[in-house]
Amino acid sequence: MLTYFLRRAARAVLTLIGISIVVFVIARLSGDPSLQLAPEDATPAELAQIRAELGLDKPIPVQYLVFVERVAHGEFGNSIRYQQPALPLVLSVLPATLQLGLSAFVLSTVAGVLLGVVTALKRGSWMDSATRGLAVIGQAAPSFWIGMMLILLFSVQLHWLPSSGRLGLEHMMLPTLALALNSVAVVLRLTRASMLETLSSDYVRFLRAKGVPRRLIVWKHALRNSSIPVVAVLGVQLGHLIGGAVIVETVFNWPGVGRLMVEALNARDFAVIQAGALLVSFFTVGANLSVDLLFGVIDPRIRYE
Amino acid sequence: MSGVLLEAIGLTKRYALPGRLFRKGDRSVVHAVEDVSFQVFEGGTLGLIGESGCGKSTTAKLLLRLENVSAGRIMFAGQEVQNANGRELRAYRSNVQAVFQDPYSSLSPRRRVGDAIAEPLIAAGAMSKAQIAARVAELLEVVGLSGRAATLYPHEFSGGQRQRIAIARGLALQPRLLILDEPVSALDVSIRAQILNLLQDLQERFGLSYLLISHDLDIVAHMCTNVVVMYLGRVVEAGDMSDVRRAPQHPYTQALFSSVLPAHPDRRRERIKLMGPLPSPLDPPSGCVFRTRCPRVQPICAERAPPLIETAAGSRAACHFVAPAESLGVA
Amino acid sequence: MNEAKQPLLEVRDLRVRMRSRDGSGELQVLNGVSFGVDRGQTLGIVGESGCGKSTTALAIMQLLPGSARVNGGTIRFAGEDLLAKTEQDMSRLRGARLSMIFQDPMVALDPLFTVGDQIAEPLRRHMRLSGQQLRERQVSLLQSVNIPSPETRLGQYPHQMSGGMLQRMVGAIAISCNPELLIADEPTTALDPTAQAQFLDLLARLRDAHRLALIVVTHDFGVTARLCDVVLVMYAGTVVECGPVREIFDNPRHPYTQALLAAIPQRERQARLKTIEGQPPDLARLPAGCAFAARCARAVDRCRERAPPSLSVGSHHVAACWRAEDA
Numbered sequence: 001m002l003t004y005f006l007r008r009a010a011r012a013v014l015t016l017i018g019i020s021i022v023v024f025v026i027a028r029l030s031g032d033p034s035l036q037l038a039p040e041d042a043t044p045a046e047l048a049q050i051r052a053e054l055g056l057d058k059p060i061p062v063q064y065l066v067f068v069e070r071v072a073h074g075e076f077g078n079s080i081r082y083q084q085p086a087l088p089l090v091l092s093v094l095p096a097t098l099q100l101g102l103s104a105f106v107l108s109t110v111a112g113v114l115l116g117v118v119t120a121l122k123r124g125s126w127m128d129s130a131t132r133g134l135a136v137i138g139q140a141a142p143s144f145w146i147g148m149m150l151i152l153l154f155s156v157q158l159h160w161l162p163s164s165g166r167l168g169l170e171h172m173m174l175p176t177l178a179l180a181l182n183s184v185a186v187v188l189r190l191t192r193a194s195m196l197e198t199l200s201s202d203y204v205r206f207l208r209a210k211g212v213p214r215r216l217i218v219w220k221h222a223l224r225n226s227s228i229p230v231v232a233v234l235g236v237q238l239g240h241l242i243g244g245a246v247i248v249e250t251v252f253n254w255p256g257v258g259r260l261m262v263e264a265l266n267a268r269d270f271a272v273i274q275a276g277a278l279l280v281s282f283f284t285v286g287a288n289l290s291v292d293l294l295f296g297v298i299d300p301r302i303r304y305e
Numbered sequence: 306m307s308g309v310l311l312e313a314i315g316l317t318k319r320y321a322l323p324g325r326l327f328r329k330g331d332r333s334v335v336h337a338v339e340d341v342s343f344q345v346f347e348g349g350t351l352g353l354i355g356e357s358g359c360g361k362s363t364t365a366k367l368l369l370r371l372e373n374v375s376a377g378r379i380m381f382a383g384q385e386v387q388n389a390n391g392r393e394l395r396a397y398r399s400n401v402q403a404v405f406q407d408p409y410s411s412l413s414p415r416r417r418v419g420d421a422i423a424e425p426l427i428a429a430g431a432m433s434k435a436q437i438a439a440r441v442a443e444l445l446e447v448v449g450l451s452g453r454a455a456t457l458y459p460h461e462f463s464g465g466q467r468q469r470i471a472i473a474r475g476l477a478l479q480p481r482l483l484i485l486d487e488p489v490s491a492l493d494v495s496i497r498a499q500i501l502n503l504l505q506d507l508q509e510r511f512g513l514s515y516l517l518i519s520h521d522l523d524i525v526a527h528m529c530t531n532v533v534v535m536y537l538g539r540v541v542e543a544g545d546m547s548d549v550r551r552a553p554q555h556p557y558t559q560a561l562f563s564s565v566l567p568a569h570p571d572r573r574r575e576r577i578k579l580m581g582p583l584p585s586p587l588d589p590p591s592g593c594v595f596r597t598r599c600p601r602v603q604p605i606c607a608e609r610a611p612p613l614i615e616t617a618a619g620s621r622a623a624c625h626f627v628a629p630a631e632s633l634g635v636a
Numbered sequence: 637m638n639e640a641k642q643p644l645l646e647v648r649d650l651r652v653r654m655r656s657r658d659g660s661g662e663l664q665v666l667n668g669v670s671f672g673v674d675r676g677q678t679l680g681i682v683g684e685s686g687c688g689k690s691t692t693a694l695a696i697m698q699l700l701p702g703s704a705r706v707n708g709g710t711i712r713f714a715g716e717d718l719l720a721k722t723e724q725d726m727s728r729l730r731g732a733r734l735s736m737i738f739q740d741p742m743v744a745l746d747p748l749f750t751v752g753d754q755i756a757e758p759l760r761r762h763m764r765l766s767g768q769q770l771r772e773r774q775v776s777l778l779q780s781v782n783i784p785s786p787e788t789r790l791g792q793y794p795h796q797m798s799g800g801m802l803q804r805m806v807g808a809i810a811i812s813c814n815p816e817l818l819i820a821d822e823p824t825t826a827l828d829p830t831a832q833a834q835f836l837d838l839l840a841r842l843r844d845a846h847r848l849a850l851i852v853v854t855h856d857f858g859v860t861a862r863l864c865d866v867v868l869v870m871y872a873g874t875v876v877e878c879g880p881v882r883e884i885f886d887n888p889r890h891p892y893t894q895a896l897l898a899a900i901p902q903r904e905r906q907a908r909l910k911t912i913e914g915q916p917p918d919l920a921r922l923p924a925g926c927a928f929a930a931r932c933a934r935a936v937d938r939c940r941e942r943a944p945p946s947l948s949v950g951s952h953h954v955a956a957c958w959r960a961e962d963a
Contacts, residue, residue, distance in 0.1 A: 200701075202743040208699055209738075210758045210809060211731030214723075221746050299748055300793045356828035357799070463915055464685075493684035493916075494855055498899035498909035505908065520828055527901035527909070564833035566858025568902070570881045576833050581784070582798060 001296055001303050008292045012285045016278075019285075020071070023277040024064050028270075071278070077271035081263070086271035090257060090279055096166055097249070097256035098283075101242035103176045108183035108241075109234060115184075116191025116230075117223065123196065131188070138185035147178040147251035164253035175252040179245055183237045190233055194226035201225075228299060235291030239284035309380075310514050311345040311368070311401070311482055316377035318363055322587075335586045337363040339538040340377070342613075344531075345482060350508070350515040352529035352546065354522065354561070358583060360538040361518045365484050368516070369403055370394060382481075399429060399478040406487035408467035412459040412474075418445075419455025422474045429478060444473040447510075449503060465496035469503065476507070484516045489524065501528065522565050526550055534558045537586060537594045540613060544620025554622035556599050593625070601626060643672035644714060644849045645696065645817055651708030652691055652700065656920060663919040665691050667873040668709070670946075673866075675816060678843060678850040680864035680881070682857065682896075686916050687870040689853045693819045696851075697736050698726045713817065732762040735810040739822040741802035745794040752790030755809055762813040777808040781838055800831030804838060811842050817849045818842075824859065836862050857900060861885065866952075869893045872917050872927035875946065879953030889955040891932045926957070934959050 042050075051057050055066060070076065076086035119128040138146075154174060155163035162171050198204065199222055207217050246258035253259075257276055264272035296303045318338040338360040345351045353361045366372045368379060370386070379387040386397045402425075405411045412421055419441050426437045442452040448469040459467055468488065475483055488504070489497040501524065507513060519525050525532060525546075532549050534542040534557065542555040553559045560577040567573055579598040584590055590597050596606035605625055613623045615630040652666035666688045673679045681689040694700045696711055698718060711718040713734060718726070730736075738744055745754050755774050759765045765773055778786035781804040794802060803823065810818055820839065824832040840863060843850045852863055860867050860881060867884040869877040869892065877890040888894045898910040914931040923929065925940040932939065938958050946954040949961065 202738060202740065203746045205699060206738060206744045206806070207746070207757075208727070209697060209730055209736040211727050211729070211761055212757050213727055213761065216757075221749070224748050225746065301747060301795050356830060465915075494896055495684060495899050495912040498901075498911040501901070502908050502911060522829060523901045561829060564830045566833070566836070566856070567861045568858065568900070569885050570861045570864075572861075576837065578834070579830055582801065 004296050004303060005293060008289055012289045015285050016281060019281045020068070020274075020278060021064065023274055023281075024067055025060075028060065028063070067274070071274075076275040079264070079272045080269045081267050081272070086269075086275040089272060090260065090275045093255055093257050093260050094279065096254060097242060097245055097258060100172070100175055100179060100245055100249070100254060100256060101238075103172060104180035104183065104241045104245075105234075105238050107176060108180040108187055108237065111180075112184045112187025113191050113227075113230065116188045117195055117218070119188070120192045120195035120199065121218065132192075135185040135188050138181045139189070141181075142247075143178055143182060144247045144251050146181055147175070147248055150174045150178055151251070166255055175248050175254050178251070179241060179248045183241060186233060186237065187230060191226060191230050194229050195222060198222045198226045224298060228295070231291055231294050231298065235288045238287040238291075242283050242287070243280040307347040307349065309344045310347045310382060311516070312343075312380040313364070313368065314342050314378040314380065316341040316364065316367055316379070317375045318360075318367055318372060319375045333587050336538050336589055337586065338367065339589075341533075341535070341538070341540050342377075343533045343540065343543055345514050345516055346531065347481075347514055348508070348512055349530040350517055350528050352525040352532040353516060353518045353535065354520065354525055354532060355535035356520060356561075356583075358537065358586060359535040361535055362486065363538075364535070365403070365486055365516070365518055368484060369401065370398065395429070399425075400480050401482045401484065402475040402478060402480040403484040403486065404468070404471050404475045404488050407491050408464050408471060409459075409491070411471050412467055414459055416458075417455065418457055418459060418462075418470050421459075422455070422470065422477055425474065425477045440477070441473075444476055445470075447476065447507070448473045449499075463496075464492050465499060468492060468500055472500075472503070472507070476511070479511075480513070482514045482516065484518070486518045487520070488517070490519070490521065497524075504528070522562060534561065537584065537589055539594055540623065541595065542620055542622045543613070548619035552618045552620075554616045554618055554620055554627045555595075555624050556601050557595050558622070560600075593623070642712070642715060643674045643677075645674075645851075646672045646712040647692070647696065647709070648712075649709040650692065650695060650711065651706065652688070652695055652704055653707045654691075654701075654705075655703040661920060664707075664922070665704070665873050665919060666695070667922075669870070669873075669875055670709075671868055671875070671878065673817070673849045673851055675849045676843075676847050677866065678852065678864045680860035680867045681851065681853045681870060682855065682860055682867060683870035684855055684896075684916060686872070686919065688873040689870050690821055692870075693736065693821050693851065693853050696819060697730060697734065698723070699736070728762075731758040731810075731815070732813045733815050734817040734819070735813075735815040736819040736821065737803075737806050737810045737823055740826045741799050741806055742794070742826070744806050745802065747794055750791055750793055751797070751805060755790070755805070755812065758809065758813050773812070777812050778805070780842075781805065781808045783808075798831075799827055800834065803827060803831070803835055807835070807838060807842065811846055811848070814846060815848070817851070819851045819853070821853045822855070823852070825854075825856070839863065857885075857897065869896070872919065872922065874927065874943075874956060876928065876957070877953075877955040878946070879950065879955075883950055883953045887950065887953075889949045889953070889960040890928075890957045891934055891959075892928050893955075 048057070055063060074087055078084060079086045079089055082089060115131055119131050122128050151163045151174065154161045161174050163174070165171055204217060204222065207221060245256060246262060248254065249256045249258040250262065257280060260272065261276045264276065316338055317340055320335040320337055322333040322335065341360070341364060343351065353364065355361050363372070367374050374387050377387065378385055381397055381400065386393070389397055422441045422444055423437050426432055426440060432440065441455050445452050445454050450466060450469055454470070459470070462470065485504070489500050492500060504515070508515060517525065517528055529546045532544065532546045533540055534555065536557050542549060542553065542558045549558065550562065553562050560579050563574055563577040577600065580600070581598050584594070584597055590607070592608050592610050593606040596602045599606070603625070611623045611625045613621050614627070616622050617628040617630050648670050650666055650669040651664065653662050654665045656663050669688070669692055671679065681692060683689045691700070691704065695706060696718065698721070706719055745751065752774055755777060756770055759770055759773055774790055775786045778789060783789055783801060783804060823839065824835050827835060836859065839850070842848065850863070852859060854860060864881050867879065867881050868875055869884070869890065871892050877884065877888065877893045884893065885897070888897055895910065895912045899912065901909060912931055917923070917927050917930065923940065926935070926943050929935040929939040936959070944956045944958045946956050947960055949955045
């Protein structure tokens with residue numbers, strides 16, 4: 001088990017290094033920030049000086065190594081827009097994103113798995129068909145549309161919930177729902193399909209032949225077996241929910257990393273882009289690593305490979 | 306005495322398993338096939354028998370050049386082919402074809418039957434479209450199906466019919482040797498008989514040679530002229546089918562034949578019981594690999610691996626305790 | 637009080653309908669199957685794919701898939717009508733009084749749980765064992781099926797064992813609560829020859845030790861020769877012949893039984909095997925008369941017009957053939 005974990009962890013570290021290179025290169029390719037900082041009538045010499053100050057005159061590999069060294073010390077440089085260190089800036093908005101992402105994750109996992117199991121057990125009933133119909137819509141509808149529809153209904157029409165900002169618990173409800181809906185649909189459909197397949201497998205037939213009661217078959221055996229593909233997807237979903245909340249954060253004006261990143265990209269704010277991308281990647285890779293570990297716990301065949 | 310069409314000499318295949326992350330030197334090796342030699346005679350049928358994990362499927366893959374040998378040679382009609390490439394390999398492949406066990410998965414469900422049979426002909430690139438179509442119709446008829454079958458999909462046929470299609474595909478390039486890997490195991494008893502008869506008819510009609518891999522000893526006894534018995538990647542006995550069946554020399558062969566079910570309720574056979582489980586191919590026993598389960602094991606079996614020798618009974622066997630054939634000359 | 641001795645299991649005129657695989661309609665997969673088995677007796681049900689032998693076995697255990705339903709007949713076990721029982725009642729009987737084992741041992745057990753856990757399940761449920769008593773029983777069960785180092789094995793997972801060992805374990809689980817009836821559906825088809833012979837010996841031993849009523853479903857006549865007292869031959873959902881095992885081997889009366897026996901490769905290398913022309917019938921379009929008539933060398937008009945009933949052809953020997961007498 002330990003070797004399994006160490007191998008997966010090593011792979012995670014390599015992934016992060018790869019991401020850092022990609023982020024670094026793309027940020028550099030997107031444009032030259034010195035043009036943004038310099039006054040309109042700057043001479044080439046003055047531009048060159050600004051570049052030198054920002055360290056942009058050195059060759060790219062050297063810039064990368066400098067970047068890595070600084071990252072190791074937590075220094076991402078200063079945000080060009082805010083004239084503050086980038087990392088603390090990103091960290092300051094991170095809690096908002098995590099709050100939203102994790103809430104959506106918990107909601108989608110619990111709701112998705114429960115609904116998936118129930119619809120599998122009650123296959124063919126009206127409840128099954130209705131739920132699956134809603135799931136298709138939930139998966140196909142873009143999150144900004146869902147967000148706006150929710151705002152229209154619950155904020156504008158019913159005045160039940162606020163439409164933007166982050167002040168109290170009621171502010172979290174609509175954005176969480178908008179973010180989670182797509183994920184619930186994915187988890188539900190996968191759990192249902194996996195459950196149906198498991199319930200028709202040969203070992204379930206033998207369990208019945210042994211006289212094992214139905215509730216044990218479903219909740220002890222079938223659930224655990226069906227969870228394997230679901231756990232894999234959950235890892236991906238967690239990554240999406242944390243890193244991909246950009247749209248929902250924009251629609252609901254939620255002060256998180258997503259919104260910050262959009263602004264930074266528009267402004268070519270290298271430091272913030274890099275800090276944000278790496279931080280989000282760190283959480284996503286961490287989520288996937290946890291999922292891998294969970295596999296090892298659930299499935300003994302993977303543990304012993 | 307017909308000539309030797311295919312000869313395997315010292316075939317060996319070892320697979321290296323990936324080492325662990327922090328112990329570089331600890332690479333495990335699976336001895337899938339170890340020093341296997343046999344001959345397939347022109348117009349004859351060689352049976353390759355053994356149980357799961359004995360290496361018979363790997364041997365088939367080596368002969369079909371689906372895998373490369375770790376060591377050893379494959380001689381086809383006198384030519385070495387284990388390292389052949391390009392044109393030589395293509396020529397060899399057109400001479401040696403295969404029919405596999407599962408008629409449900411060996412044919413692509415998305416392809417019409419006619420296309421599946423034509424595929425090797427198209428790949429060989431030597432015939433026109435019209436010629437290929439004619440040949441496909443001909444092949445279908447040879448295996449007992451109507452020419453109309455070419456336009457249908459595999460799922461519209463029964464298991465036995467699909468196996469006929471697979472045989473037609475195997476015959477497309479007019480091979481001299483057909484490797485049959487459990488060709489009838491997945492079929493019903495009455496259909497098995499049809500397919501086995503078909504295979505025999507085809508052999509007579511086209512002068513084919515067969516390498517038959519099966520764990521069903523009755524079928525092997527029915528079809529084969531020669532037999533090779535494998536255990537844990539090694540040959541433990543080989544010889545004429547009638548010799549080996551009448552008087553198996555190696556303890557494993559004896560145990561194998563004694564486990565065949567009786568043909569009649571009154572005919573009970575004393576089954577030779579093997580002790581213990583099959584050893585792992587990652588860690589084969591020293592000396593004779595069968596010693597951990599052999600009822601006749603002695604200390605010498607752990608020290609030295611017995612060579613395959615001619616026995617007095619007529620077959621070749623790898624056991625320290627078989628009666629060797631009388632040698633002329635050196636003792 | 638009814639003094640006539642009833643067999644432990646009595647199946648009368650069992651009929652089963654199933655939705656066809658492509659959903660186009662329903663097929664009558666069992667068309668009036670009748671037989672009886674007693675304790676200490678071994679019945680073999682022989683036939684080829686699609687004949688309904690596995691369906692019969694599953695119907696007895698009430699484990700038919702959702703697409704199938706019983707549409708006629710009775711199944712009586714120790715005097716009780718199994719078809720009238722609820723799923724809950726059946727789950728109390730299964731494993732405790734009647735047991736079933738299946739073909740492929742590699743998929744018979746849940747891969748995520750230890751073998752010990754899965755052995756314990758019926759013991760906990762039916763015999764209410766726990767703690768030390770449970771453990772001792774698990775170990776003794778494994779020993780009774782010749783599995784070495786049983787204590788270690790209990791903590792292992794199915795994927796760590798060979799097919800032969802797993803099937804023996806499955807057998808141990810099946811008899812763990814001392815059932816009266818055991819059904820084995822193609823128990824050795826997925827095993828190597830030596831494992832097969834070993835398992836059949838084991839099955840015979842368990843049968844004798846527990847005085848089981850044993851039903852073995854198989855396509856292999858060798859298995860019936862080894863184990864069975866009585867043989868039932870099925871074709872297209874009906875029983876075509878039934879009789880003592882020696883009668884079936886020495887004096888088969890139904891043309892299908894004769895053809896099946898003739899199609900088995902004998903040990904000697906022969907010229908040709910005798911085959912049965914044609915294909916098994918499409919269950920959706922069964923002919924009016926005998927289902928085997930289209931492939932039968934001895935068929936006459938009468939055979940095609942009316943399906944023959946089971947006619948007596950010997951002592952405890954019946955065959956559903958109009959021409960069974962002229963064998």
